[in-house]
Amino acid sequence: DTEVTQTPKHLVMGMTNKKSLKCEQHMGHRAMYWYKQKAKKPPELMFVYSYEKLSINESVPSRFSPECPNSSLLNLHLHALQPEDSALYLCASSQGWTGGSLVDFGPGTRLLVL
Amino acid sequence: GEDVEQSLFLSVREGDSSVINCTYTDSSSTYLYWYKQEPGAGLQLLTYIFSNMDMKQDQRLTVLLNKKDKHLSLRIADTQTGDSAIYFCAESGAAGNKLTFGGGTRVLVKP
Numbered sequence: 001d002t003e004v005t006q007t008p009k010h011l012v013m014g015m016t017n018k019k020s021l022k023c024e025q026h027m028g029h030r031a032m033y034w035y036k037q038k039a040k041k042p043p044e045l046m047f048v049y050s051y052e053k054l055s056i057n058e059s060v061p062s063r064f065s066p067e068c069p070n071s072s073l074l075n076l077h078l079h080a081l082q083p084e085d086s087a088l089y090l091c092a093s094s095q096g097w098t099g100g101s102l103v104d105f106g107p108g109t110r111l112l113v114l
Numbered sequence: 115g116e117d118v119e120q121s122l123f124l125s126v127r128e129g130d131s132s133v134i135n136c137t138y139t140d141s142s143s144t145y146l147y148w149y150k151q152e153p154g155a156g157l158q159l160l161t162y163i164f165s166n167m168d169m170k171q172d173q174r175l176t177v178l179l180n181k182k183d184k185h186l187s188l189r190i191a192d193t194q195t196g197d198s199a200i201y202f203c204a205e206s207g208a209a210g211n212k213l214t215f216g217g218g219t220r221v222l223v224k225p
Binding site: 006031033040041042043045048056088090094096097098101102103104105106107108110 | 145147149154155156157158159162202204206210211212213215216217218
């Protein structure tokens with residue numbers, strides 16, 4: 001079983017709602033990631049946090065707002081989403097960002113925007 | 115930019131070996147991964163190989179890496195119905211752990 005946990009497992013929200021996805025790891029990893037995966041497609045990187053600082057934002061719309069409150073937690077705040085944002089959102093972590101280290105994925109949150 | 119390619123589909127009989135192939139373009143890749151994704155689930159790291167290795171065996175799984183041709187393969191011995199899933203290969207480069215994924219190979223195991 002993965003040591004990266006994500007809540008909730010499933011989320012249905014309207015376009016005017018505000019919700020948050022949560023991710024947690026206790027492996028001492030200092031890099032954490034958000035990926036988005038549409039049906040029948042590979043995951044695509046959204047954000048990278050390294051040592052609790054945002055390192056990479058892959059031109060993600062501002063209706064997605066990441067937050068890293070501490071080294072174990074990563075949140076993704078959602079506001080005014082569109083139906084095309086419906087996807088599986090995967091959190092991942094690794095020991096570090098540079099130098100090459102294994103990336104572990106969480107089970108994902110399946111999001112449906114109505 | 116980096117590119118990773120896989121064939122779309124593989125059908126195999128239960129008990130036979132499966133071989134899933136992947137090609138990549140980034141010559142500075144440090145890790146090459148194989149992930150398994152079952153329907154409705156997240157990504158499960160199956161195995162990985164360092165770019166300075168050419169083979170890795172882990173129980174029923176054998177990874178072969180031909181760095182000259184930038185070709186990676188995953189062999190699953192004695193394939194079982196529980197092996198039916200989508201398999202993604204991915205690579206990360208020396209600059210950082212941004213994973214570039216292939217499009218995924220859907221493996222169907224027939225009894």
